[in-house]
Amino acid sequence: MQSRTSAPAGETSQSLPKPKRQRTQGLRNMELGFLIFAYVIVLAALLQVQLGVTGAFDFQALALLGFVAILTLAMHVVLRFIAPQADPFILPIATTLNGLGISMIYRLELGGVETANSFAQILYTGIGVAFGIAVLFLVRNHRILQRYTYLFGLISLVLLLLPLIPGLGVSEANARVWISIGPFNFQPGEIAKVTIAIFFAGYLVTARDSLSMVSRKFLGMKLPRMRDLGPILVVWAICMAILVFQRDLGTSLLYFGLFLVMIFVSTGRISWVVIGLVLFVAGATVAAFNISYVNWRVMAWLDPLSPEHYDAVGGSYQLVQGMFGLANGGLIGTGLGQGRPDITPLAESDFIIAALGEELGLAGLFAILCLYLLFVARGFRIGHQGGDDFGRLLATGLAFVIGLQVFIVVGGVTRVIPLTGLTTPFLAAGGSSLLTNWIIVAILLRLSDTVKTSSTPQIKPASQEVRP
Known part of the structure; x- marks a missing residue:
């Protein structure tokens, strides 16, 4: 045998x-x-x-x-x-x-x-x-990172708040995303991309079951329970706060998009993406009409060759020059x-x-x-x-x-x-x-x-x- x-x-x-x-x-x-x-x-x-x-x-x-x-x-x-x-x-x-x-x-x-x-x-x-x-x-094994899920969440919050601290944040920039330490400038929001991804991954692993629960169907989609909408609303609120206080449209869009994709991968529910897109459109609409910084970006995007936008400081001059450069490059x-x-x-x-x-x-x-x-x-x-x-x-x-x-x-x-x-x-x-x-x-x-x-x-x- x-x-x-x-x-x-x-x-x-x-x-x-x-x-x-x-x-x-x-x-x-x-x-x-x-x-x-x-x-x-x-x-x-x-x-x-x-x-x-x-x-x-x-x-x-x-x-x-x-x-x-x-x-x-x-x-x-x-x-x-x-x-x-x-x-x-x-x-x-x-x-x-x-x-x-x-x-x-x-x-x-x-x-x-x-x-x-x-x-x-x-x-x-x-x-x-x-x-x-x-x-x-x-990091010899990535599972070690999961043990410190909420620590990475706290680090992310601190990194996002650093540019708002008087004397540390660089207020001269168009967006308050830089901190100055002596002769060096640093953008803590860049590092926050990694720590937030680790936090989202660790959190969604533990909360996946509750987030996957279905309350009812609507238009063929399985909608989550109302009491489970808290995480996406909190992340949406934080991203809107970044947009308002740090005047950073790109970072807020990046963080919210990251959370939407990870929650979709975690639960497999397309309804989370639809809810997130509805929140994004609502927030973008309100910001475009009520926040001057966002409104100016949108107007310069829609009509970059207008003298009102082209000649203004921080207007569409840079965008137009880049477009002319791309056109000059051809194939x-x-x-x-x-x-x-x-x-x-x-x-x-x-x-x-x-x-x-x-x-x-x-x-x-x-x-x-x-x-x-x-x-x-x-x-x-x-x-x-x-x-x-x-x-x-x-x-x-x-x-x-x-x-x-x-x-x-x-x-x-x-x-x-x-x-x-x-x-x-x-x-x-x-x-x-x-x-x-x-x-x-x-x-x-x-x-x-x-x-x-x-x-x-x-x-x-x-x-x-x-x-x-």
Whole structure:
């Protein structure tokens, strides 16, 4: 009678772990290959920028690429040891986008834009990657985060309130979303995107059963009970408060959209999305007619070429310049270093999509959007394969944050929706955004490694007794 612990015929227990090691090495080798391809793309962009602006090459492009390569290779090496089964596409995609952003900022710097600083962006990238590596070391299993659900909720609330503290918040900005500590400015709402996603994931795992309860049907939808509407009303009220007190339309839209998607994934009830959209439309309508900041954004969006909006301070001048730049780029673009993105205000940050669209054209912009689409798709795939509800919700929420933010930014630049002031993930200049985005990359990598590790059956030696 064959023992239950014996290895399958033709196979020994010592040979079983070898395919797993080969598969793991294959993932990391694939990641390294994609990283090298990303470096080639970034190097080509940097050299073309130099040739287009100055007409010559120098070693500064190689120095910029070297910094990017050292930082991302460090994370790759760390993944080989502590997350060997992590997704092999996320790091190369983030590297490519980050490198293209540095290339455009370098181009604007060579073009005389005083606010563009490529070495500062390299420094911010280094800080972001360092924090990402720290997350990989500290969070060996994503389920640890679930233990501190309400602590992350409290941290999120504190981060949102920091810009409103007198003496700490920067009141000169159009939106009160920055804090100033000595010579440094920081946007705590960027970090809050991660902490809020963790809080939502942890909360919805525990409250899913009550939120899934149905009171009655209406128009084919199963509506939730009235007493279960509290969470969505609280989140809606907080987002409206952000809009009113911080004058930050983009962040309030991002948080509310994140909650809607996560509650839908958690419960599977389309009625929650419908209720959320009704609340959003109601809040947006009231804000558009009663809050001057929102009303001005909407009017500048509807009629950007009106002299009333075009010539005013904070009007539609930036939007119109970005649209002219995109139109000038056409299908294949003017070529890196050959356009005039420097005449668009804040081309290195808020309107970097317009700058890239002008010089890379519709084709280049489409390729960039495809990279974002692939990044979000990998995040959704990690969530779909998750072995626990918390991991599924967290991966889906973090991937959706990137996707929704790209839609809000690109939609504003192309005049699909009003401008909101959000930054383009990985591309735009800014330390707060880069830090947050690389933390998101690290968490998704950890989630993907945990999913594959937990789903891999554990092979016991043949000589070990197996108890029933």
